[in-house]
Amino acid sequence: MLIPHLHFCDNCEEAIAVYEKAFHTKAENIVYSRDYAPGEYSDDSNRIAHAVMNIHGQKVFLNDRFGNKDKSLDCAVHLIVMFPSVEELLACYEFFKEGITIVDPFEKLPYSELSVNFVDKFGVQWGFMTEQ
Numbered sequence: 001m002l003i004p005h006l007h008f009c010d011n012c013e014e015a016i017a018v019y020e021k022a023f024h025t026k027a028e029n030i031v032y033s034r035d036y037a038p039g040e041y042s043d044d045s046n047r048i049a050h051a052v053m054n055i056h057g058q059k060v061f062l063n064d065r066f067g068n069k070d071k072s073l074d075c076a077v078h079l080i081v082m083f084p085s086v087e088e089l090l091a092c093y094e095f096f097k098e099g100i101t102i103v104d105p106f107e108k109l110p111y112s113e114l115s116v117n118f119v120d121k122f123g124v125q126w127g128f129m130t131e132q
Contacts, residue, residue: 016048081126
């Protein structure tokens with residue numbers, strides 16, 4: 001089983017709220033850093049140490065970044081969501097419009113009625129496409 005794991009910079013809780021609305025889902029198994037025994041991950045904040053979400057049939061792990069934050073990794077991760085219709089794609093996109101960076105604008109492709117690629121305000125790159 002391959003599970004995408006999204007790491008956030010202390011805004012995982014906010015990202016979960018947006019993703020829950022956009023993808024009509026709920027996060028499960030949310031563990032906050034304050035729930036850990038005293039140690040590296042334990043603090044009094046609302047930072048998320050672990051959460052699980054089902055996005056379009058795919059299990060996704062989410063958390064706030066812990067450990068050595070000075071070591072930044074630029075990863076080539078691009079999450080693709082296939083929608084059954086243009087209307088559903090556009091409805092979901094509405095939740096992301098604020099603060100995004102467009103990578104590839106809306107366009108029709110030989111294999112998709114509508115496609116758009118963007119980086120959301122949390123730094124995650126998304127590709128929205130319709131099924132043919």
